[in-house]
Amino acid sequence: MAPSFFQPEQATVCVMDASGSLGSALVQRLLKLGYSVHAAVQNLGDVQQLKAAFPGNEKLKTFHCDLFDYQSITDALRGCSGLFYTFEPPKYQPSYDEFMADVEVRAAHNVLEACAQIDTIDKVVFTSSATAVVWRNDRNPNSPDFDERNWSDISLCRNFKLWHALSKTLAEKTAWALAMDRDVSMVSVNAGLILTDDLTNNHPYLKGAAEMYDGGVLVTVDLDFLVNAHICVFEDISSYGRYLCFNKAICTAEQAIELAKMLTPGAPSPRYDHDRKMIEQRISYKKLNKLMVECGMSGGKVEE
Numbered sequence: 001m002a003p004s005f006f007q008p009e010q011a012t013v014c015v016m017d018a019s020g021s022l023g024s025a026l027v028q029r030l031l032k033l034g035y036s037v038h039a040a041v042q043n044l045g046d047v048q049q050l051k052a053a054f055p056g057n058e059k060l061k062t063f064h065c066d067l068f069d070y071q072s073i074t075d076a077l078r079g080c081s082g083l084f085y086t087f088e089p090p091k092y093q094p095s096y097d098e099f100m101a102d103v104e105v106r107a108a109h110n111v112l113e114a115c116a117q118i119d120t121i122d123k124v125v126f127t128s129s130a131t132a133v134v135w136r137n138d139r140n141p142n143s144p145d146f147d148e149r150n151w152s153d154i155s156l157c158r159n160f161k162l163w164h165a166l167s168k169t170l171a172e173k174t175a176w177a178l179a180m181d182r183d184v185s186m187v188s189v190n191a192g193l194i195l196t197d198d199l200t201n202n203h204p205y206l207k208g209a210a211e212m213y214d215g216g217v218l219v220t221v222d223l224d225f226l227v228n229a230h231i232c233v234f235e236d237i238s239s240y241g242r243y244l245c246f247n248k249a250i251c252t253a254e255q256a257i258e259l260a261k262m263l264t265p266g267a268p269s270p271r272y273d274h275d276r277k278m279i280e281q282r283i284s285y286k287k288l289n290k291l292m293v294e295c296g297m298s299g300g301k302v303e304e
Helices: 021-033 044-053 070-077 100-117 154-159 163-182 209-214 223-235 253-263 286-295
Strands: 012-016 036-041 060-064 082-085 123-129 186-191 193-195 219-222 241-245
Touching (some): 012 021, 012 070, 021 036, 021 223, 036 044, 036 070, 044 060, 070 100, 082 100, 082 223, 100 123, 123 163, 154 163, 163 186, 186 223, 193 223, 219 223, 223 286
Parallel strands (some): 036 060, 082 123, 193 219
């Protein structure tokens, strides 16, 4: 559980960007726990949607925030003790391509620089991705399993046009460099593929999915589990560094087909070889699991 002195009803936190599936779910959970929330979104239309979703809630303040406008970032952060930061692509550039890395890096830089200037910010929870961990040239089966110490290889990501992995890796590295340089307390949550209602097979995380599957590192995470993980690493004063976050590893052909059916519900079900051996899982989230058990939240065994 959270430290005995921690009282959410006395804390104000910022969720940025609050318009996506994770951001809006965080806003909802934090308000339920008693936090006051500054919900920052990039698009004016999303401000009205948030107000409509939580009518009359005096603990919610909404902000229109341009991630390239330093002043609008600091306006949203002012008075907050914490930030939950999750990047949402701008409306004018919704898909990941070779230019998205620059957008995401600049946004991460601006946000962390703003946090360094706000005296009340005690901790930043930075949402990253497992794709910033799993892409490396060394595919030796005798190599150690992937964990939080691993970083995706930037050259490999560029060469194979893994734009999601490239963007997440560079943005997270930028955030860590600034956090250490400006003495900002930060933890990152490196999430697997987030299972949301609007998930499709066009999601940029899935570029290279076959290779991730063969390598034993294709992992997914339920939205509720991911929200719990974010709140746990924020509230626990012992949290540090990076945390891989997933609760299912795709290690069999049957599981891969189940995921494919979820991504393309109208498509015919493909056949699979019942005799094909199970892929060995090569990625671990033991660090997060231990923390969540200590927080009194559901960690538990990863579904395989």
